Amino acid sequence: MPKRPSTRTPVIGVMGGSKAAPAVVAMAEELGARIARRGWVLLTGGRNQGVMAAASRGAKRAGGTVIGILPDTTAHRASPDLDFAILTGMGDARNLINVLSSDVVIACPGKMGTLSEIALALNHARPVILLGFEAGPLFDSYIRRSLLTSAASPADAITQTAAILGAT
Amino acid sequence: MPKRPSTRTPVIGVMGGSKAAPAVVAMAEELGARIARRGWVLLTGGRNQGVMAAASRGAKRAGGTVIGILPDTTAHRASPDLDFAILTGMGDARNLINVLSSDVVIACPGKMGTLSEIALALNHARPVILLGFEAGPLFDSYIRRSLLTSAASPADAITQTAAILGAT
Amino acid sequence: MPKRPSTRTPVIGVMGGSKAAPAVVAMAEELGARIARRGWVLLTGGRNQGVMAAASRGAKRAGGTVIGILPDTTAHRASPDLDFAILTGMGDARNLINVLSSDVVIACPGKMGTLSEIALALNHARPVILLGFEAGPLFDSYIRRSLLTSAASPADAITQTAAILGAT
Amino acid sequence: MPKRPSTRTPVIGVMGGSKAAPAVVAMAEELGARIARRGWVLLTGGRNQGVMAAASRGAKRAGGTVIGILPDTTAHRASPDLDFAILTGMGDARNLINVLSSDVVIACPGKMGTLSEIALALNHARPVILLGFEAGPLFDSYIRRSLLTSAASPADAITQTAAILGAT
Numbered sequence: 001m002p003k004r005p006s007t008r009t010p011v012i013g014v015m016g017g018s019k020a021a022p023a024v025v026a027m028a029e030e031l032g033a034r035i036a037r038r039g040w041v042l043l044t045g046g047r048n049q050g051v052m053a054a055a056s057r058g059a060k061r062a063g064g065t066v067i068g069i070l071p072d073t074t075a076h077r078a079s080p081d082l083d084f085a086i087l088t089g090m091g092d093a094r095n096l097i098n099v100l101s102s103d104v105v106i107a108c109p110g111k112m113g114t115l116s117e118i119a120l121a122l123n124h125a126r127p128v129i130l131l132g133f134e135a136g137p138l139f140d141s142y143i144r145r146s147l148l149t150s151a152a153s154p155a156d157a158i159t160q161t162a163a164i165l166g167a168t
Numbered sequence: 169m170p171k172r173p174s175t176r177t178p179v180i181g182v183m184g185g186s187k188a189a190p191a192v193v194a195m196a197e198e199l200g201a202r203i204a205r206r207g208w209v210l211l212t213g214g215r216n217q218g219v220m221a222a223a224s225r226g227a228k229r230a231g232g233t234v235i236g237i238l239p240d241t242t243a244h245r246a247s248p249d250l251d252f253a254i255l256t257g258m259g260d261a262r263n264l265i266n267v268l269s270s271d272v273v274i275a276c277p278g279k280m281g282t283l284s285e286i287a288l289a290l291n292h293a294r295p296v297i298l299l300g301f302e303a304g305p306l307f308d309s310y311i312r313r314s315l316l317t318s319a320a321s322p323a324d325a326i327t328q329t330a331a332i333l334g335a336t
Numbered sequence: 337m338p339k340r341p342s343t344r345t346p347v348i349g350v351m352g353g354s355k356a357a358p359a360v361v362a363m364a365e366e367l368g369a370r371i372a373r374r375g376w377v378l379l380t381g382g383r384n385q386g387v388m389a390a391a392s393r394g395a396k397r398a399g400g401t402v403i404g405i406l407p408d409t410t411a412h413r414a415s416p417d418l419d420f421a422i423l424t425g426m427g428d429a430r431n432l433i434n435v436l437s438s439d440v441v442i443a444c445p446g447k448m449g450t451l452s453e454i455a456l457a458l459n460h461a462r463p464v465i466l467l468g469f470e471a472g473p474l475f476d477s478y479i480r481r482s483l484l485t486s487a488a489s490p491a492d493a494i495t496q497t498a499a500i501l502g503a504t
Numbered sequence: 505m506p507k508r509p510s511t512r513t514p515v516i517g518v519m520g521g522s523k524a525a526p527a528v529v530a531m532a533e534e535l536g537a538r539i540a541r542r543g544w545v546l547l548t549g550g551r552n553q554g555v556m557a558a559a560s561r562g563a564k565r566a567g568g569t570v571i572g573i574l575p576d577t578t579a580h581r582a583s584p585d586l587d588f589a590i591l592t593g594m595g596d597a598r599n600l601i602n603v604l605s606s607d608v609v610i611a612c613p614g615k616m617g618t619l620s621e622i623a624l625a626l627n628h629a630r631p632v633i634l635l636g637f638e639a640g641p642l643f644d645s646y647i648r649r650s651l652l653t654s655a656a657s658p659a660d661a662i663t664q665t666a667a668i669l670g671a672t
Contacts, residue, residue: 067588073604085511086605087604087605088429088600089429090425090427090429092292093261093429096259097590098590100577112288115284116288120260120263120284134305136305136306137302137304138303138304160324176419178418182474235422251344251345252344252347253437255433256433256436257596258597259594261594263593264425265423265424268423428628432595432597455619456616458616459596471642474619
């Protein structure tokens with residue numbers, strides 16, 4: 001992972017589907033809240049939908065800071081809980097920015113958009129924690145290198161994130 | 169798949185690792201040659217490495233047309249077999265362009281870059297044919313929708329591509 | 337200018353407004369035709385509007401080859417005269433690709449989009465020929481370095497382009 | 505200008521050359537400090553050079569918040585004064601993000617990169633204030649629409665920014 005200057009707060013990227021079942025929404029909201037309580041910054045894809053919206057809401061209610069990297073040229077579809085709305089106007093090309101800008105990426109259930117983010121993160125040596133995202137055997141070599149791990153719960157994801165941040 | 173105007177020749181995107189074993193290089197070269205012989209245009213990531221270079225070389229020797237979508241601002245690292253070098257200067261963000269610009273995507277063995285391209289292609293409803301790329305159970309729902317298939321050989325990939333193009 | 341491999345045909349980018357007066361349309365169409373007759377490839381922003389559409393039409397009718405770099409994820413708004421439609425899905429971020437991929441950029445009348453392309457071209461050392469685009473004193477230092485010139489007509493722009501290509 | 509949700513702090517983008525004369529550095533530093541004292545967020549291109557670095561330093565010393573939108577995949581060349589480093593990995597394509605993400609853009613002396621940002625900002629209806637950037641007659645129609653103005657000093661730029669923000 002690229003060295004993070006000590007003057008900046010860790011940024012934790014939470015990725016996941018723009019459509020999410022109630023249980024996933026609850027999990028993402030808890031995850032966002034736990035990130036905020038640790039004093040870390042939450043980064044999401046910024047839209048007012050699914051995992052992005054839930055994590056942002058959780059973090060905001062817990063007093064945290066939220067950055068959204070939007071695919072759009074305007075903020076009309078942004079989550080209301082963003083502190084900072086980065087408007088890229090680049091559609092899914094912004095998926096690369098999401099993961100490059102995160103010190104650790106946590107992947108919640110999602111589909112192809114989320115999978116592209118996991119792949120791009122690993123391609124650029126960003127650590128990824130899977131939280132309910134079933135990745136299959138594709139990623140075996142990354143698991144062996146410890147760049148990719150699985151978490152059993154939001155609390156577990158946070159513990160793993162702290163270990164990664166402490167180790168860098 | 170977005171409708172392709174009848175005035176344009178089909179564009180077949182061949183994705184795969186920038187490092188490739190000799191057997192994969194041979195397969196990609198054969199695939200490029202077969203695409204060219206069908207009269208289709210080959211599109212790759214443009215670099216002078218791995219699957220990109222092999223497919224381009226195969227297509228060029230068979231008299232075909234090759235477009236490369238490069239991550240770079242200059243052509244210094246481009247395959248010598250490109251007819252058209254599109255310079256994006258955008259690094260891996262160009263992976264999205266590779267698949268959006270292809271009528272059909274054929275995924276040869278590769279790692280996270282290739283996986284990100286498969287994911288982005290499916291996310292934008294471009295048909296994907298896996299040729300030696302082991303994708304795992306992640307893509308099951310796409311296989312059921314026939315947007316994703318597997319091919320046993322370059323010849324098989326070409327037959328499947330023709331079927332997809334005929335069906336659109 | 338980055339060195340162009342001898343195996344590739346020169347690519348001439350024609351930029352200009354998506355809205356264009358009849359005289360500008362006629363000029364862009366003539367310019368496209370002259371580029372085609374020289375055996376060069378025309379590159380435009382790809383949309384079925386203004387200078388892009390006119391230059392593409394002119395080149396196509398003269399038997400040339402046309403590449404369009406579209407801001408969109410689909411080809412629904414593409415000029416019907418493109419041989420190759422590169423779909424970026426990146427909106428105005430594709431302006432950078434337009435100029436990086438051109439050996440010479442010719443700027444017809446346009447507004448801020450065209451101006452951003454002139455600026456990005458010069459920033460990456462691509463030669464720019466102004467054809468009816470009033471650039472003002474901003475570019476004086478570039479004119480002194482010969483990276484930027486003015487042409488009085490499409491024929492003059494072609495003569496200048498040939499001189500630039502011959503010199504590289 | 506796109507509507508800014510009331511829950512977000514205004515973001516003021518400061519653009520300018522990566523090389524800057526001492527007087528320009530001093531001006532950019534004062535401008536950053538004044539933005540911070542107003543309670544606004546400063547957004548820059550993020551690098552540790554020229555106007556970007558100077559404005560960031562000024563804002564940080566005045567207790568402000570600084571976002572940098574970097575062209576790079578890592579933070580190795582980032583200003584040490586950023587609170588948030590957005591890593592795009594997209595080179596100059598990130599210029600579009602700089603201006604889309606700013607409620608008001610202030611353009612300090614710079615060259616083609618800065619000019620591309622002014623052009624892209626106006627193309628997307630972001631207000632631009634020129635502070636020492638000589639834009640020439642190109643922008644006359646924008647000045648008439650009040651989307652583009654000139655400021656005589658950092659203090660004047662701040663007064664104009666406040667007026668724009670109050671008016672939206």
